[in-house]
Amino acid sequence: MTNGRTSNQALPLPAWGIRLESRKVDSETGAIKKMPPPGELIVALKQNIGVPAETIVQPGERVLKGQPIAIASRWGLSVAVHAPTSGAVMAIEERPIPVAGGGTGESVIIEPDGKEERYAGYVAQMNSKRLPPPQIRNEIMEAGIVGMGGALFPTATKLNPGSGIQALILNGVECEPYISADNALLTERSDQVLRGAAIMLAALDCDECLVAVKADMAEAQAAVQAAIDALGDDRISLVVVPAFYPAGGERQLIELITGKEVQAGGLPWDVGVVCQNVGTAAAVAKFFDEGEPLISRIVTVTGDGVGTAANIEVMIGTPIVDLVEFAGGYTDDAAGLVMGGPMMGFSLPHDQLPVTKATNCILVAGQAELDPSVREMPCIRCGECARVCPAALMPQQLLALARGPDYEALESQGLQDCIQCGCCDYVCPSYIPLTSRFIEAKQGLWENHLVSQRSALALRRFDARGERLERRESDRSDELQRQVDEIGPAGEIDADALRQLKQRVKSKKPGDKT
Amino acid sequence: MVAGLLVMAFLSGLLGIVLVISARRLPADTMTVVDQVNGVLPHTQCGRCGYSGCRPYATAIAAGEADINQCPPGGDEVIVALSQLLGRPAKALDESFGLAGPPIVAVVDEDICIGCARCLDACPVDAILGAAKFTHTVIANECTGCELCIPACPVDCITVTENTSQLDARAAH
Structure with missing residues (x-):
């Protein structure tokens, strides 16, 4: 990997992926708007695939802006949650949360009082870059910061790869059409992103940071370059990534920049790289500079179905209905809601769902933007899907295997490595929804694993x-043998004594007491 | 001509020696039909098939004494796997042995349990933790849902619920 790549040196085009028409113009123009607190905040305790956080507040209690309301459970991948503003805890109850396939989760309901009174427990730390790495990680954990690119993996865990990290890649590629939250962040707050990067470098004990920006994001590139020049930190450089989808996928981006492939089942650490989203870096800087934990994020609200498309800084827990209202409300054209981009997002059943730490985009699709009702046709084995697949899989083969489903073959063909980017769907001339089949098959594969694991465990326990x-049994017979040995071998039976004994027994009448 | 014959004779002799040695030294393939069938069964050890456990049932299947559709916890998946393994036609589960259902797990009602320890011996996988005069509990991850502990309990404090434990299978996404 070379240091000091500038915007003039573009990276080679990848062999995979697709070129998508950018639809970002709608939300790119105009500054990031800040949304005031809504009437009610629904803060979900389960923000990612991990275990829900454990509440430490009671209904009726008053909370301050930034005050922890739930702490990370020790059961893995859990993340702390803070009050996004000051107000009263109205209830702690099950509410619908935005997850693919729908579902509910325990949520803290807060009624904001509009005073925005700050919690005093966290303070700005000016010497953040000189703190020891474990302390930086603890603070990041405390701030409830997670990977804001979508997976919401706890950032502190990702910043603890051990030694041997050669580069930190800040992912600002945002390859999904429509979404421009990271673009807006880089354009307006590059300095904040770079301050976060410096803290992350300190935590990783690493000397190189590459800020990856997509080729068609000229404003963001200029802003990042200007911020790098202003900062004068020669560890940080800008790298321009071709405008390809899915160039922003973690493994894809690493391959593009370093030329190294992260092996199946491996992690970026294996090739000496840690990848973080630019929004995550900004959140880290915000906590160390201002003492504000992760309580808000930038969401792109866009699509033909919304009044004015915009990038809006919004409190975690804001109901989507209020967010859309703030963006000018629904137009007559509004036909559907999607969380995330059109390629990897999932449709929402209604707008009473809250914004979570993962929400980077709310797409209010117009009639024309929704999939036309095309009929799925048989696979003609054209192989287009295999050409575009960024994980180098053979989707047509996987599709045939998923029909069975032959889980053993699906596993050996690498179904687990599917990143669900949707490229194969996009190019398929037969309009086959391959990705959703793969998501289903992955679920099946996992259940299959569970069954075989259960039976293996049962067999082990049974044996x-x-x-x-x-x-x-053998201990018992050993003990018996020992006792016999102790008494010694049976001697000769005294015939006289035996006869006398028998007579005595005979002479006794039944009922006599002995 | 002669040289060719000699070379071929030498090579075949050499290969013959290698084969003899490897046949004697290498362990034989000991995976019998019983083992293979046993590997497909779910190991709940519930005995619903009419045999005392999964292995006796596997032995009976291999001997042709039992049919392949007598395992309710295995359900259709096990029947299909057995029919593929043995080349016998797949058929519907014989419901006289019990109904297939979601995986279940036993739960001890600790308010009722008298600590008699009788269920400990009934459990085929040692998944009940307890001792005489101490309240017992079921290790949920290790319970196979065989229900054999239920008749053993003198105070009927054991019930079954659906097993939602995920063990340590990693999420597929």
Whole structure:
């Protein structure tokens, strides 16, 4: 990897992926708008695939802006949650949350009081870059910061790869059409992103940071370059990535920049790279500079179905209905809601769902933007899907195997490595919804794993029990043998004594007491 | 001509020696039909098939004494796998042995349990934790849902619920 790549040196085009018409213009223009607190905040305790956070507040309690309301559970991948503004906790109850396929999750309902009174527990730390790495990670954990690119993996965990990290890649590629939240962030707050980058470099004990921006994001490139020049930190450089989809996928981006492939089942650490979203870096800077944990994020609200498309800085927990209202409300054309981009997002059943830390885009689709009702036709084995697949899989093969489904073959063909980018759907001339089939098959594969794991465990326990019973039996016979040995061998039987004994027994009448 | 014959004779002799040695030294393929069938069964060890456990049932299947559709916890998946393995026609589960259903797990009502320890011996996988005069509990991850502990309990404190434990299978996404 070379240092100091500038915007003049573009990276080579990848062999995979597709070129998508950018639809970002709608929300790119205009500054990031800040939305005031809505009437009610629904803060979900389960923000990512991990275990829900554990509440530390009670209904009726008053909370301050930035105050922790739930702490990360120790059961893995859990993330702390803070009050986005000051107000009263109205309830802690099950509410619908935005997850693919729908579902509910325990949520803290807060009624903002509009005073925006700050919690005093967190303070700005000016010496952040000189803190020891473990302390930086603890603070990031405390601030509830997660990967804002969509997966919401706890950032502190990702910043703890051990030694040997050669580069930190800040992902500002945002390859989904329509979404421009990262673009707006880089254009307006590059300095904040770079301050976050410096803190992350300190946590990683690493000397190179590459800020990846897509080729068609000229304003963001200029802003990043200007911020780098202003900062005068020669560890940080800008790298321009071809405007290809999905160039912003973590593994794809690493391959594009370093030329190294992250192996199936491996992690970016294996090739000496840590990848973080630019929004995550901004959140880190915000916590260390201002003492504000992750309580808000930038959301792109766009599509033909919304009044004015815009990038809006919004509190976590804001109901989508209020967010759309703030963006000018629904137009007559509005036909559907999608969270995330059109390629990887999922449709929402209604607008009573809250914004989570993962929400980068709310797409209010117009009639024309929704999929036309095309009929799925048989696969003609044209191989287009294999050409575009960024994970180098053979989607047509996987599709045939998923019909069975033959889980063993699906696994050996690498179904697990599908990143669900939707490129194969996009190019398929037969309009086959391959990605949704793969998502289903992945679920099936996982359930299959569960069944075989259960049966293997049961077999192991059953065999162990068999051994235990055998051992108990042999211990018993050993003990018996020992007692016999102790008494000694049986001697000659005294015939006289035996006869006398028998007579005595006979002479006794039934009922006599002995 | 002669040289060719000699070379071929030498090579075949050499290969013959290699084969003899490897046949004697390498362990034989010990995976019997019983083992293969046993590997397909779900190992709940519930005995619903009419045999005392999964392995006896596997032995009976291999001997042709039992049919392949007598395992309710295995359901259709196990029947299909067995029919593929043995080349016997797949058929619907014989429901006289019980109904297929979602995986279940036993739960001890600790308010009722008297600590008699009788269920400990009934459990085929040692998944009940307890001792005489101490409240027992079921290790949910290790319970196979065989229901054999239920008749053993003198105070009927064991019930079954759907098993939602995920073990450590990593999420597929």
